[in-house]
Amino acid sequence: MSRMNPAIPQRRLARQLLSRTRFRRPDEVVTWLGAVQAQEYGPAKWALGLRLHRTAADAEIEQAFNDGHILRTHVMRPTWHFVTQSDIRWLLELTAPRVHRVLSAYTRRQRLDPATLVRGTAVFERALRDRHYLTRGELGERLRNAGLTLSGIRLALLTMYAELEAVICSGPRRGKQFTYALVSERAPRAESLSRDEALATLTRRYFSSHGPATIRDFIWWSGLTTADAKRGLEINEAQREEIGGLTYWCIGPQPRIGTTVPNALLLPIYDEYLVAYRDRAAVPHVWSAVRASSREPVTAQHPMVIAGQVAGTWRMKQDSRATLIDLIPLRRLTAREQRAVGEAADRFGRFTGATVTWSFRDAPG
Numbered sequence: 001m002s003r004m005n006p007a008i009p010q011r012r013l014a015r016q017l018l019s020r021t022r023f024r025r026p027d028e029v030v031t032w033l034g035a036v037q038a039q040e041y042g043p044a045k046w047a048l049g050l051r052l053h054r055t056a057a058d059a060e061i062e063q064a065f066n067d068g069h070i071l072r073t074h075v076m077r078p079t080w081h082f083v084t085q086s087d088i089r090w091l092l093e094l095t096a097p098r099v100h101r102v103l104s105a106y107t108r109r110q111r112l113d114p115a116t117l118v119r120g121t122a123v124f125e126r127a128l129r130d131r132h133y134l135t136r137g138e139l140g141e142r143l144r145n146a147g148l149t150l151s152g153i154r155l156a157l158l159t160m161y162a163e164l165e166a167v168i169c170s171g172p173r174r175g176k177q178f179t180y181a182l183v184s185e186r187a188p189r190a191e192s193l194s195r196d197e198a199l200a201t202l203t204r205r206y207f208s209s210h211g212p213a214t215i216r217d218f219i220w221w222s223g224l225t226t227a228d229a230k231r232g233l234e235i236n237e238a239q240r241e242e243i244g245g246l247t248y249w250c251i252g253p254q255p256r257i258g259t260t261v262p263n264a265l266l267l268p269i270y271d272e273y274l275v276a277y278r279d280r281a282a283v284p285h286v287w288s289a290v291r292a293s294s295r296e297p298v299t300a301q302h303p304m305v306i307a308g309q310v311a312g313t314w315r316m317k318q319d320s321r322a323t324l325i326d327l328i329p330l331r332r333l334t335a336r337e338q339r340a341v342g343e344a345a346d347r348f349g350r351f352t353g354a355t356v357t358w359s360f361r362d363a364p365g
Contacts, residue, residue: 007257008212008243008282009308014255015209016273017051018265024053026064027084034205035081035091037275038072041178043268043302044082049351050265058352066172068186073169074160076223078102088183089166089190094198096164098223103160110154112161120148121162125182133171133179196235199224203232204251210276211250212241218249220278244281263340265305266314266325266348274303274310283309304329304344306337312363314345323349325358332363 013019016033023029029051030036038044045061048070064070070082076095083091107117120143127134127142134142140155150158159180162168171181183190193201206218215229222229238249267273274283301313304327312329325345333341342358349356 006308008248010257011212011250011255012210012273012283013308014257015211017209018273020255021051021053023051024056025069026052026061026082027069030070030082030084031087032205033209033272034202035076035083035087036272037079037270038082039080040269041072043270046268046348046351047271048082050267050271054347054350056351062173065170068172068181071169071186072178074099074163076221078160085187086189086191088169088187090193090198091202092164092166093192094195094202095223096166098225099164100161102223103157103164106153107157107161110157112154112157116148117158117161119146120150120158121165121167123148124159124162124168124180128168128171128180128182128185131171131181131185133174133181135174135177135179139180196231199228199232200235203229203238204236206276207233207236207238207249207251210272211252212243212248212282213250213277214246214248214279216278217276221276246279246281263306263337264311264344266341266344267303267305269302271303273305301328304341306333306340311337316348318354322355322357323352325356327358327360329360329363333360 010019017023017029021029023032026048029048036044036047045058045065048061049056049058061070065072068085070084071088072080072082073088073092075081075083075088075091076099078099123143123146124139127139136155136159139159140151143150143155143158159168166183168180169183169186171179171186173179202222203218206221207213210217210221215226215233218224218229218232219226233249236251238251241248241250277283301315303310304312304314311331311333312327314328315326317324317326325348327341327345338360341360345356345358
């Protein structure tokens with residue numbers, strides 16, 4: 001087995017703003033990363049909080065979302081991502097055609113023909129006009145009033161279609177409920193780019209913020225083709241490295257690696273640090289060890305990362321007054337590592353504004 005350069009995780013931590021950051025606003029983080037996977041809304045907010053100044057709070061990100069500075073929509077892959085107002089249109093123009101192709105088998109299976117999708121989208125557009133934000137259930141009611149009865153997966157697929165067509169996106173939350181809004185009203189100054197400009201921009205952002213990464217990584221993350229990836233790297237004159245038998249690419253200056261790399265991070269599930277890569281040599285996605293009691297792989301839970309590598313998982317239980325964090329190491333931790341993990345748990349408490357208590361389970365072996 002080829003020996004992997006241990007500097008790759010540290011370089012990724014720096015580029016992903018997990019060891020240092022210059023940003024104080026959530027939209028700055030999303031712009032830097034290109035897009036942030038966000039199907040789990042609460043954990044996705046924590047992903048942004050980890051990359052902001054240490055005084056960042058959950059309420060700030062919630063406000064940025066409600067104000068429309070960051071939007072949530074289906075883009076790149078058939079899942080939700082955070083994107084910014086200025087980026088949403090060109091990102092969809094670049095990546096939505098391939099997502100539509102992925103979803104076409106599902107829409108056919110659910111008997112959603114093109115005419116129904118277009119008609120339903122037009123109903124949404126009329127219903128949401130003039131910033132009349134509606135939940136998915138309320139959109140379903142508007143469809144019924146227009147003579148279209150769709151619910152469950154069929155309604156979800158129609159809303160995804162309308163998102164990919166750049167007609168609707170996230171609106172402000174109504175309590176804990178998500179609403180939809182018109183892209184034209186939520187992002188009135190959203191940019192359109194030529195395909196080459198869009199491809200160059202997305203490639204630059206990915207390899208600047210996620211590198212060192214492989215072409216396979218970028219294809220997985222973006223949903224684009226191998227030819228697109230190679231074209232984007234060529235336009236940007238990306239830097240190539242051969243490490244451990246794989247070809248890695250970066251764009252932009254190399255980050256300084258020093259003692260600022262954090263000892264421990266409590267990352268949310270689907271964090272960009274793990275989910276944005278297909279090749280798993282540098283940072284394995286699934287640890288070989290699993291908890292004997294649950295037999296759940298690491299990727300099924302929130303990962304605990306130490307020195308850039310997955311060292312365990314964590315879970316939390318919350319009520320109105322406190323948060324209990326259950327820390328589950330996959331190996332024995334040193335006393336210094338345990339203190340660092342405890343500090344990471346305390347940071348989560350500061351982010352949420354809740355009183356946090358935490359405890360370790362025994363490591364296997």
